[in-house]
Amino acid sequence: MKTAEIARRYLDYFEKNGHTIVPSASLVTDDPALLFTVAGMVPFIPYLSGDVPAPYTRAADNQKCIRTNDIEEVGKTPRHGTFFQMLGNWSFGDYFKEGAIRFAWELLTSAEEDGGLAFDPKDLWVTVYEDDDEARELWLKIAGLPEERIQRLGKDTNYWSTGLPGPAGPCSEIFFDRGPAYGIDGGPATDDDRYVEIWNLVFMQYEITNVRSKYDFDIVGELPAKNIDTGMGLERVAFIKQGVDNMYETDQVRPVLDKAVELSGRRYGANHEDDVRFRVIADHVRSSLMLMSDGVTPSNDGRGYILRRLMRRAIRSMRLLGVEGPTFAELFTVSRDAMKEAYPVVETDWARISQYALAEEETFLRTLAAGSAILDDSVALTKKSGATAIAGSEAFLLHDTYGFPIDLTLEIAEEAGLSVDRAAFDTLMQEQRARAKADARSRKRQLADTSVYRDFRAKGETGFTGYTDLETESSVLGILVDGVSVDRAAVGQIAEVILAETALYAESGGQVADKGVIVGPGYELEVLDVQKPVPGLVSHTVEVTTGEVGVGQPATTVVDAANRRAARQAHSATHLVHAALRDTLGKTATQAGSLNRAGYMRFDFSWAQALSDATKSEIEEIANNAVRDNLEVTTRVLPLDEAKSLGAMALFGEKYGDTVRMVDIGGPWSRELCAGTHVSTSAEIGLINLVGESSVGASNRRVEALVGLDAFRSLAAERALVSQLTTTLKTPRDQLPARIAELTASLKAAEKKIAAFESKALADRLPALTATASTVGPYAVVAESLGAAASADDVRSLALQVRERLGSQASVVALGADVAGRPVVIVATNDAARAAGAKAGALAKAAAAALGGGGGGRDDVAQGGGTDAAALPAALSAVTGALGA
Template structure:
């Protein structure tokens, strides 16, 4: 076999099909144009879809391209195997209603046997089992022996996307690479999972239009769509076992090895990292050249993910400093001949990737260190799943995508608490503006708390005390450690002892005051920061406070009690939900403030009004029972014996805190609570909604929040009573009476409108025309909704005998269109769905329907007449075919 470089093979293919009358087009960008169905171009035919569907007229009925593609579904497999790629080039020749099977097969066979000079005895073809004409062409016209033609089922050799639309059988060409690539099975042949028989070219014969009922109708103009992976072809022609051994890939691969001072082929672990970098730098370079920018969403996230994965594997290989920019040149040098944009934008690509690498380098070392610490902890405890709080910290603080964390854990045989991560993400969005400490890095690799002594820790005594004396052991702004702060300054105070509860477990941090002999700080929030420290965030409202001063730390007891009411109520709520809804209910997240409680739980459908009422009643029953709330610290095993519920995915130490509410609810919890359920006062659910698949959310109020809620409701009731001129206890009956009167007025209004429409109908019947022997009525009616328009349509259709009715009406700045046809008109070619679909587009709407009836709505009331003229034109076309 002759050997050709990848660039030579590309040129050979494109030149060959140029000689067959194909228009040679350069690759389209990897960013789809006017195609929201794709994130990135993933196949050679993808940019040509408008030509296949007929939306656009192709510049030629025959085209050939080599399309650069990005496929994201295999990112996790990149590097693990020697054949998966994210970025690849797809050779293709296409016919838009021009030639069909015989030409496509003939040229494919000519290219592989005459141009590539592949030995015919090592070539095999697969054919769809019901496509005998294709098999006949291969055997009778091309001379392929019958034992080299393999019939396969629909799963392997029939191409279709979705339930309707263009589709058809396909035929694939295989190359026998030899027994050394086989599995030694006596049944090894085309279709075997081993590497002996390589499929390298797929010929798709798009000849059917699949209908909604599953039938396949012949397309009037069948199309040809072929695809051949250039890298796979090159591997085959160059006699190498992997795409990473192909010349252009090998150049990048060798450059990676030189930077890392390693050899390829000596270690599976090292080889994986080399392959990851080789593929990802190529992908990122091509994406950058087409304008993709790294970001946290969409295609930008794909790019960022690839860059960061490449950088991480560079670290694993021991590459120091910035290295992506070095590899960009190798990628460009090997592909610039075909993709000139790579060279044109070289400086831009290098800058873009370098900045992204620099940004990631600022955090990756610290992030990897933290993750390795988590892994060591998991392994020491014999655990297999990293908690959501830890994985979110890696994401939010150190810039680690969740899938990167998951991938590293997978390499160690560990997993990740994905639901816990999602809950943390939701909580972060809510507190983003106020977030401090560990959740406020925004890409920074350090914050001010990292500069404090690691020996400084905070002891929380707030379960029993709300006011203590302690010292101001550290005083900071958000940017720096300071020795003193004056009136008006925002500060963060850290002490060795505090009664302030720090935000955690879904419960908000305490507020209050810190007072010294010389000044006062108003604390608005308390959080846990690095190294077991509690940071009291606030503002100096009087005098001056200094580091080292003795201070009185006083919690706002009113707000603490309000938070405790809501927190204790969540425990009762969870227990009540399990009783009413089922034992599958688990806490999926919570957020407790002094104003309200929010409780996320696992469930798969909305609660009924009766269930909500029952849950609410149970909680209030337990409030009225005045159950004592006790806490104790014990071992996790003892807590389980007591029947204590633990948070899903939460990691607990040897000693846990158990909160027991009269033996009704027993949970592990570190938050602050009441001493008796009667202190809750009352409990009211204000909403129940869905937040994610399988996760519901209840929001509720207690105590003073419930009082405020009821006061607001009563205020509304008083207002309604005033408007209806009745007493509060008679409002419901009064409103019922008003609604009954309103319905009667509406019925009378409808009757009058019907009479007017009937009179109008007599006039409109004068507008009936005739097309090809069928009656046609296209008219606008005044101020009528869709229901009224349909009724009028039925009336007119009955009067036509055989024909078509299209009516339009404007009401409340909206346009309604209805089309109806008799059976005879439908049999003659009328399709109301197509008429209305095209007509409503004129008024900025969408819709359609069946051949005999269709309706749609639009917004542009100024173009109703134009829409009706369009309908007339389509009716004429359909009846005059």
């Protein structure tokens, strides 16, 4: 009986018995806690929990599921698969135990001609929850099973709950006995592969609370509406009905296995390790096909990573079977043909699915070729050295340089009887990501000697289309990794990519590089930096985030539009501020450098003294007046000499060819040679807010400004602060400076008075503190908490005075206080105490340990501190305890 036929019979049976047939939900669940639909109940959780009223009282379905927590068991047992189909029938407050048991038994044991599955009752066993007498009696009555074939089991196997407060209940499971050839007698309780669970009936009848674990909770009472949740494993029933040994040999899976046998030239059943590989291939190819049919694509995180892992495990298994070349074209086609009867989408969406499958295989085969040899050497060297773990640096090299996945390294190491220093690998990965994100600009000149760009530059200049376009289709002319020209770069690698054309702006003229991505067939690159290593050539520093990029492939540059818009605003604002500076300070205030990026600009200029507040305000006003006037921004490409004759200013540090680009804002008022990107009219800048002016050298100054929305947000924050101050201080805005100065002066005077008062108060306690001296061993000891103190110096002074009062006997003084919310302990010892072995530094450390901090000092006086002022009594006790030890 074919798998699809079993599913059809199941759904037909329950439809005839009043159940609504519900289509399978997608493998991609919308539950944020789950990557995939991992069980048949997942789509019904809102109904079972009562969060959403069920739209039907009875339902049945065949739900697609993906579960990878047992991925290492795939191929090793007869029943573990990553993709599986769960047949289920559901009752929402309708029938309960008797109905569920009756339906299950009738469908399983009815003759095929009557629409049943024709299981022989003598081959079936049942388990019930150990306290569920009702279910046991129903099985006896409905199925007529002998008592010995109804086994009672505990909560760990026969009680269902989510592990959270809510619905729960006992289970009853149905098993098929495969016979003595598969294991010992004794029923499901023997936990043997001989007895295969085919159907689980969950009776949701209780409300639980105080959940301490999945199997430890309190039952509040029975649910007002009891539910039935059942699951019959379609693949398990199929391999039994088809008379094969495992799910990998069923009609929907075996064709892939057979094709793998054909391609490898090896025989299935001849070698256990090869058999496991054949089964892994059969399972993973089908699982990958089904995931892609639900829209999942290979990637480096989330669902895409699971798919990529499945596909790459299949590819590697084929390699271990001796097949070096690509096989997915044939394996996926066979799987499609086996599954299309049940899931027509695998055929109708075949063009897209096959494109992703073949691209992924091509990429990973190259990765395997480069990485496997290196890993084999690493395994051999590790064993030779007597170590048991491959160094994390080796695993990182494989990942970073060759795109070799860490999970594959772990698997290969485990097969060789080794582990991998995963902690060291993770540390290196974190460091690499930090370097890639935060320090790309410092790497840009280290990646390659400029001579390596000659061949690329010889093919012509890189066309820049970014003045008018934010996306441009091009092709990959070259790839550099660590300064060496290579054919391709894989996931996780940092590389330089040379394109024929680009819409991404390369850093120049003070404008930082664009943000964006480069995409192509089967790959995506995050752009970390864009530079011109040699004139006329643009190099993109990228991190390969998806797939693998190769020379000659199509590539589309995609500019981050929002970032570009803000960068244009900042660059045009820089021109306006430059013009405003020259208007205010004169023509000698010449440009000496600039930087502009999204929302921010800075401008360095020649000037010998700080700008007054009035001058800064004037510059800011002139620039913003230009914004208000909505001046036209025009660009012209013309001979350098002509541009200079028109008064265009050349920017600091820029080299110009015979032909230049001139940018006018408001005509000649702002006229500069500039290759940067700009707004169309000055009003698009929005707002310029000067936020800083400082010295950057003996004769150079720097102004900084926020631009556009960043400028607005800064001013809005200041406005809110001023409003809060006027309200709190009950002072008009124009009088705030004077009022704050008055309050500051009053506060300082008050602080001085308080400090003097506290110091005197402490000094007045000298006689009383001296009187508290007690004898600890050979020492006279004063150990007291002073409460609050103005400063540690006051506590120290008082401790020294108490020590003097105690005279020549061996004396130790330990005084604690709360100084500005932090605990301090001062320890002082006299000559006689030190001669007897009492050292202030060691005693202060003991006190500090109790305070959760540190301390120490000289033998005669020392200080300890911490964070927990409430622990001062314990700290003082630690001092006396140390003296008495």
